Amino acid sequence: MDQTPLCRRNPSRFCRQLFFDRLVRILSCGSGFVSLATLAAIFAFLAILSLPLFTQGQWGQILSWTWRPYQGFYGILPMAAGSLALSVFAFALAYPLGLGVCLFVCSPRGGLMRRLTLSVVTFMTAIPTVVYGFVSVFLLVPLLRKAMGGSGPSLLAAALTLALLILPTIVLFLHGAMRDTEKRTRLTSASLGFSPLQALLLVVLPGSAAGLRTAAIMGYCRALSDTLIPLMLAGNAPQFPASVFDSVRTLTAHIALVVATDNSSPAFHSLFACGLILFGVSLAVQAAVRKGPSRAMGDRRLAMLSFLAARPACRVLVLGWSAVSVAVVLGAVGSLLAFLLARSLPVLDLHLFFGDTPVLAAVFGREPVWDGLFAACAGTVALVALASLMAIPIGMGGGIALSLYLRGPWARALRFSANALAGVPSIVMGLFGFSLVIFLRHTVAPEANTSLLLSALCIALLVLPYTINATAQSLETLPEELRLLGPSLGMTSWQSLRRILLPAASRGILGGVVLSMGRAAEDTAVILLTGVVAQGGLPRGLFDKFEALPFTIYYLAAQYQSEHDLNKGFGAALTLLVLTALLFCIARALQARMEKEWKH
Amino acid sequence: METLTPLFTLRGVGVSLGGRRILDGIDLDIPKGRATFVMGRSGAGKTTLLRVLNRLNECFPGSETCGDVRLHLERGVVRPYAGELSLPELRRLVGMVFQHPNVLPMSIGKNIAMPLTTVHGFGRDEAMDAVRMALEEAQLWDEVRDRLDTDARTLSGGQQQRLCLARTLAMRPEVLLLDEPASSLDFMSAKGIEELLESLRGRYTLVVVSHGLEFAARLADDIVVLRDGRVHNRVRDISENRAAWLDGLETLF
Numbered sequence: 001m002d003q004t005p006l007c008r009r010n011p012s013r014f015c016r017q018l019f020f021d022r023l024v025r026i027l028s029c030g031s032g033f034v035s036l037a038t039l040a041a042i043f044a045f046l047a048i049l050s051l052p053l054f055t056q057g058q059w060g061q062i063l064s065w066t067w068r069p070y071q072g073f074y075g076i077l078p079m080a081a082g083s084l085a086l087s088v089f090a091f092a093l094a095y096p097l098g099l100g101v102c103l104f105v106c107s108p109r110g111g112l113m114r115r116l117t118l119s120v121v122t123f124m125t126a127i128p129t130v131v132y133g134f135v136s137v138f139l140l141v142p143l144l145r146k147a148m149g150g151s152g153p154s155l156l157a158a159a160l161t162l163a164l165l166i167l168p169t170i171v172l173f174l175h176g177a178m179r180d181t182e183k184r185t186r187l188t189s190a191s192l193g194f195s196p197l198q199a200l201l202l203v204v205l206p207g208s209a210a211g212l213r214t215a216a217i218m219g220y221c222r223a224l225s226d227t228l229i230p231l232m233l234a235g236n237a238p239q240f241p242a243s244v245f246d247s248v249r250t251l252t253a254h255i256a257l258v259v260a261t262d263n264s265s266p267a268f269h270s271l272f273a274c275g276l277i278l279f280g281v282s283l284a285v286q287a288a289v290r291k292g293p294s295r296a297m298g299d300r301r302l303a304m305l306s307f308l309a310a311r312p313a314c315r316v317l318v319l320g321w322s323a324v325s326v327a328v329v330l331g332a333v334g335s336l337l338a339f340l341l342a343r344s345l346p347v348l349d350l351h352l353f354f355g356d357t358p359v360l361a362a363v364f365g366r367e368p369v370w371d372g373l374f375a376a377c378a379g380t381v382a383l384v385a386l387a388s389l390m391a392i393p394i395g396m397g398g399g400i401a402l403s404l405y406l407r408g409p410w411a412r413a414l415r416f417s418a419n420a421l422a423g424v425p426s427i428v429m430g431l432f433g434f435s436l437v438i439f440l441r442h443t444v445a446p447e448a449n450t451s452l453l454l455s456a457l458c459i460a461l462l463v464l465p466y467t468i469n470a471t472a473q474s475l476e477t478l479p480e481e482l483r484l485l486g487p488s489l490g491m492t493s494w495q496s497l498r499r500i501l502l503p504a505a506s507r508g509i510l511g512g513v514v515l516s517m518g519r520a521a522e523d524t525a526v527i528l529l530t531g532v533v534a535q536g537g538l539p540r541g542l543f544d545k546f547e548a549l550p551f552t553i554y555y556l557a558a559q560y561q562s563e564h565d566l567n568k569g570f571g572a573a574l575t576l577l578v579l580t581a582l583l584f585c586i587a588r589a590l591q592a593r594m595e596k597e598w599k600h
Numbered sequence: 601m602e603t604l605t606p607l608f609t610l611r612g613v614g615v616s617l618g619g620r621r622i623l624d625g626i627d628l629d630i631p632k633g634r635a636t637f638v639m640g641r642s643g644a645g646k647t648t649l650l651r652v653l654n655r656l657n658e659c660f661p662g663s664e665t666c667g668d669v670r671l672h673l674e675r676g677v678v679r680p681y682a683g684e685l686s687l688p689e690l691r692r693l694v695g696m697v698f699q700h701p702n703v704l705p706m707s708i709g710k711n712i713a714m715p716l717t718t719v720h721g722f723g724r725d726e727a728m729d730a731v732r733m734a735l736e737e738a739q740l741w742d743e744v745r746d747r748l749d750t751d752a753r754t755l756s757g758g759q760q761q762r763l764c765l766a767r768t769l770a771m772r773p774e775v776l777l778l779d780e781p782a783s784s785l786d787f788m789s790a791k792g793i794e795e796l797l798e799s800l801r802g803r804y805t806l807v808v809v810s811h812g813l814e815f816a817a818r819l820a821d822d823i824v825v826l827r828d829g830r831v832h833n834r835v836r837d838i839s840e841n842r843a844a845w846l847d848g849l850e851t852l853f
Contacts, residue, residue, distance in 0.1 A: 013721050018686060407661050481702040484659055489715045489771060490692030499718050500704065 021492035025405050031397030032406065035468060036417040038461050042424065045435040046279060050272035062270050067238040069258075069267040076274055078238045082248035083278075085241050086155060086234065087224040090162035094219060097163070098170035100325025103318065105171070106178045106204065108196045117326050118175070120333055124168040125515065126584040127333075128522030130550040131340070131573045133232035134557050136161040139339045141233065148245060151235070156244040158234035162223055164332050170219040177211020178204050180477070197318065201309040206302055217423075221282055225425030227252035227525035228550075232557055251278050252427040252525065259434060259529050275431045282423035286416075340577070344570035352571045353377070368537045373572050375537050379452070379546035380521060380579065382539055386456035387463065387520040392513055395464045399471020399509070404493060415472075422465035430529030433458035437530075450531035453542040458526045463516035470512020474505035514587040521580050524550040534559075549576040604631035606672055607775060607805050608653060613667035614829075615648050615657055622648045623829045626667070630775075635797075635806040637816045640826035641853070646809040649826065650777045653807065654694040655680060655687060673774075692719065695773030699780045701760035708755070709748035712767045719771065734770035738762045739796055758789025762796065775805045783811060794819070813849045817842055825852045 053059055064075030105118050140160060141152040148156075182204045189199035205212070227250075230236075235247025236257060249257075251274045258271055308314040354362045355371030362369045369375055402414055433454050440448035478501060486496020502509070532551040539546035549572050556569035608630040615623040623645045630636050630653075638646045648657060657663045671678050671685065671693075678684040685693075704711050712734055713727040722730065731748070735741040740762045744755070752763060761781060768776065778797070782790035794815050800806065801819060810816055816823060817838065825833035833852040838845045 014689070017688070017719075021688075479702075481698050481700060484656055484698070485702055485704070487659055487687070487691055488654060488656060488696040488698075489768070490688045490690075490695075490719055491715065492688045495718050499714055504705070 017492050017495070021494045024494040024497075025401075028397040028401040029405055031394040032401035032414045032468075034394050035398060035421050035464055036414060038464070039417045039421055039424075042279065042428065042432045045432055045439065046272050046276045046428075049435050049438070050269055050276055052269050053273055062273055065240065074267055074270045076251070076254065076270055076277075078240050079249050079251045079254040079274065080277065081240050082155075082230070082234070083224060083250040083252065086158055086162065086230055086248060086250055087220065089155065089159040089244070090166060090223045091216075091220045093159060093163035094167045094170055094223070095216060096321070097325045097328060098167050098174060098215070098219065100322040101167070101171050101329055102174040102178060103200060104322040104326050105175055106182055107200060107322075113326075117330065120330060121168050121171045123581070123584070124164075124333060125172065126518055126577075126580045127336075128518075128550055128576050128580055129165060129226065129228045130232075130522065130524050130553045131577050132161050132165050132336070133228050134553050134569060134573045135336050135340050136229075136233055137557050138343075139336070150245045151247070153233050153235035153247060154245045155234060155241050155248050158230050158248070159244070161233055162226060162229045164329075164336075165226065165229060166219045166222045167329060169222050170215045173215035173218055174208070174211055177208040177214070181207035181211075197315055198309045201305045201318070205305060217285060221285060221423040224285075225252065225278065225282060225423065225427070227256055227425065227427040227528075228554060231256055232554065252425055255427050255431055256525060256528055259431070271431065272435070275428045278425050278428050282425060282428075283420050286419050286423050340570065340573055344567075344574035347567040348571050348574065352568060353575075365538055370535075373549070373552065373568065373575060376547040376549045376552040376572065377575060377579075378538050379532075379536075380549045380576070382452060382546065383456055383459065383527070383548060384517060384520045384583075386452070386542075387459040388513075388517055390457065390460035391463050391516055391520070392467055394460075395467025395512070395516065396471050396509065398464070398468040399473075399475065399512075400497065402468065402472040403475040404497065418465045418468045418472075421461070422469065424462075426462050426523050426525040427529070429458050429462045430526040432461075433526065433530035449543075450529070450545070451543045452531060452539045452546045455527045455530040455532065455546070458530050459520045459523055462523065462526055463519045466516040466519065467509075467512045470515070471505075471509045474508025474512075475501055477508070478504050510587055514584055517583050517587065518580050521583060522550055522576065524548075524554055527551055528554075549579070604629075604634070606630060607632040609668075609670045609672070610652070611668040611670075613652060613665065613669060615645075615652060615663065615665050617648070617657070617660060618662040621829060623652070626652075626829075626831055628824060628831065630805065630807060631822065632672070632805055633802065634821040635801050635808060635819055636822045636824060637820040638807065638809045638824050638826065639811070639816060639852075640832070644826040645829040646826055647779055650696070650779055650807060650809055653775070653777060654691045654696055656691075656696065658687075688719070692771055693773055694775045694777060695768035695771055696777040697761070697765050697768050697779065697781050700784050701757060701764050703752040703755070703760050703763055705751070705753060707749045708744050708752045708763060711752045711763055712770050715767060716770055730770050731766075734766040735763075737769050737800075738766035739792075739799070740766055756789065757785050758792050761785060761789070761793055765793075765796065769800075773804070775807060776800065778806065778808045778810075780809050780811065782815075817845050817849055823849070823852065827853070 053062060061072075061074050062076055064073065065077050066073040066075045067078060101117065101121060105114055105121070107114070136157065141157050144150075144154070144157050145152040182200075185199070185203045185207060189203045194202060230248070230250040231253040234250065234253065236249045236253055237247035238249045238254070239246070241248040255271050255274050258267060308318055350359060351372070353372045353374045354369050357367050357369045357372070361367040362372075362374055398414065398418065402411060402418070406414060434450065437448050437450055437454065482500060482504060486500045487493070491499065527548055528551065531545050532548050533545045534547070534552065534555045536545045536547050553569055553572045553576060556565055556572065560566045560569060606629040608628070610626050610628040613623060613626040613628075614621065626649065638649055640646050651657045652665060652669065655665075657665060665681060669679060669681050671680055671690070673693075680690045704714070706714065709728070709731055712731045713722070716722040716727045716730055732741060735744065740759060743759060752760065755763060765781070781797070782793040785793065794812075797806065797808070798819055808820075821837060821839050823835040823838060824831060835845070835852065
């Protein structure tokens with residue numbers, strides 16, 4: 001038999017492989033550092049632009065309880081209190097509900113109902129924030145007004161909606177962790193004679209302590225960083241909330257409301273202080289919880305769980321709670337969707353999209369559409385495509401670098417930056433884009449203005465960590481022998497990645513891509529500050545203003561003047577929902593195809 | 601006694617993983633064309649020693665290898681750890697089969713063909729020939745010839761392990777590292793694997809981690825016994841008196 005090593009027969013091919021491998025390594029590590037650089041840039045811009053507050057000694061003015069910009073009072077404390085109250089309230093509502101739903105979804109009983117619940121919760125991630133807000137404005141607020149009196153928009157209305165918004169984040173993180181633990185420990189618990197519920201409470205929950213924590217961080221950060229829900233539902237009065245029926249203004253909503261004013265007064269600089277506070281808090285939350293003392297669950301909580309599991313009455317309580325949670329969540333989502341469909345389906349026609357312009361002429365851009373949603377749809381599609389084009393390759397590269405190439409302090413720095421970036425509120429990202437324009441105007445490009453490209457860039461940075469984390473996590477959860485197989489066969493790390501690891505991890509990675517594209521399509525806070533307009537027609541280029549569906553919805557919810565405007569709002573809400581749902585399905589289908597291709 | 605050409609020479613090799621010392625001061629010659637068995641109790645560092653030879657320890661964060669490893673090839677002596685041989689090239693020369701059969705979730709044929717097309721750039725027909733040859737060498741051809749397109753995970757454990765062996769053989773390595781290749785299998789499958797290894801003996805340099813004394817006594821040329829990360833005992837040329845060693849092996853530990 002010919003025993004010449006095959007790799008020596010074709011040295012040029014081999015050199016090419018090695019070169020390519022090195023190239024991939026450099027590229028992925030490079031893209032990994034994008035998140036690090038972004039984090040540094042955000043901090044730098046916010047710090048520099050809030051610097052005048054330090055130098056001119058206006059801190060005292062900022063840290064007060066009064067916001068009356070026309071009389072020279074620029075206190076932001078009421079907004080800070082509003083943010084804290086709203087996020088804690090919403091989180092306190094959502095986390096127990098999420099835990100209940102997750103216990104139901106993970107329990108082995110109720111096959112069909114379980115799958116349905118899980119699909120509904122997964123689908124909830126595809127519902128845009130602005131749609132939650134829009135429906136709540138026209139469904140929840142009148143209900144609350146009828147039941148409790150008052151003006152309607154309030155801390156309570158915002159918290160209820162926000163709780164529903166962050167619930168899928170919590171449930172999906174929890175479920176991911178618990179499902180893995182459950183699979184690993186199923187037989188052990190069964191052989192120890194645990195009932196399914198006991199196994200869930202005594203083995204699966206404690207075994208998923210890290211997942212419980214991650215779910216909590218992610219959920220809370222989402223609540224703290226949301227802009228649209230408080231902006232649409234909390235009333236926005238700059239005051240300290242005395243009761244849940246009071247109107248509040250959060251820091252995020254504050255930034256969105258004030259950004260349009262002139263850009264030299266302390267009101268303007270105080271915005272960057274708000275941004276800095278939000279940035280600092282999100283960073284601190286990430287750092288504090290990740291540095292938790294131990295990964296395992298504490299004895300006290302374990303004791304509580306065994307107490308629950310051992311007593312029949314408590315077991316009924318747990319089961320009852322999980323049933324109630326499922327009913328509440330399904331009921332809320334069901335009524336939300338039913339209301340939206342009932343209001344939007346009757347008004348949905350071509351006229352709603354194209355106004356009086358002929359359809360073909362509008363689609364090919366020959367005639368402008370003045371009274372329709374077409375321009376907004378086109379703007380959103382362009383935005384998502386551009387942002388994905390930037391975020392997906394860089395995010396995947398970063399995730400690959402994180403799990404395969406980087407070690408030690410660099411890996412820790414990148415991991416931290418990705419997590420911190422995930423926690424950065426989208427309004428802060430918008431503020432970053434806005435300050436980028438200010439920076440450009442004062443330096444190299446006096447003509448710089450907010451535009452489609454800027455929005456896409458900021459949105460790409462916003463969704464980058466989702467892709468990074470999903471890629472890294474999926475690669476790291478692969479079994480050890482699978483990770484060693486490629487190298488042991490003499491594959492370069494890129495070959496092993498391409499042929500073995502990426503296909504095996506495709507599910508998880510595409511999950512991250514789904515999440516990020518959905519986020520890109522629905523985000524309103526970023527584009528609010530970086531170039532979206534209510535009436536602009538089709539985007540004519542990368543440097544042009546544009547319309548977008550989520551902004552149209554937000555705008556119409558507040559500014560509608562006729563029944564027709566309102567109908568347009570509902571139509572836009574449904575359209576955006578269909579768009580994000582479609583993205584969701586396409587990604588799922590892609591995922592299935594990739595898996596199939598890999599198998600045969 | 602004839603002097604044997606060594607394939608690997610290890611001098612003062614130590615490995616630590618995440619600050620924990622796994623191997624320490626290993627001096628070892630692995631002769632070419634012979635079967636070297638690495639034995640010892642669990643945690644003695646057998647698998648780590650095996651992975652020193654194809655530098656697979658480096659796939660784990662925080663691993664450090666020190667000492668001198670030389671690989672004697674026809675073109676001369678190279679030191680893999682000094683960068684004189686690239687990682688992929690080293691690992692193509694030094695094939696490995698793991699403890700648990702780790703077939704890829706694809707068809708039987710693809711399991712062997714994919715690494716060949718990827719690593720060596722084989723065309724379709726060339727790859728199919730190699731698949732057939734490898735499967736014949738692993739004595740699996742007759743069992744799977746009609747279902748090369750079915751998912752490899754439908755095979756039995758023993759068949760899967762032979763498929764993994766075939767996958768490694770198809771790469772034409774000089775050395776085969778076998779990490780307890782039969783320990784996760786039932787008695788009959790394990791016997792099949794052991795018989796298969798006997799048939800490979802002499803054609804490849806084998807380095808085998810194994811717990812089976814009887815198996816070692818039957819197949820090994822040399823035996824290395826590790827204890828606490830060091831070479832505790834070393835027997836050469838047991839083939840000269842196998843029957844005697846079958847009883848004497850226990851005393852080595």
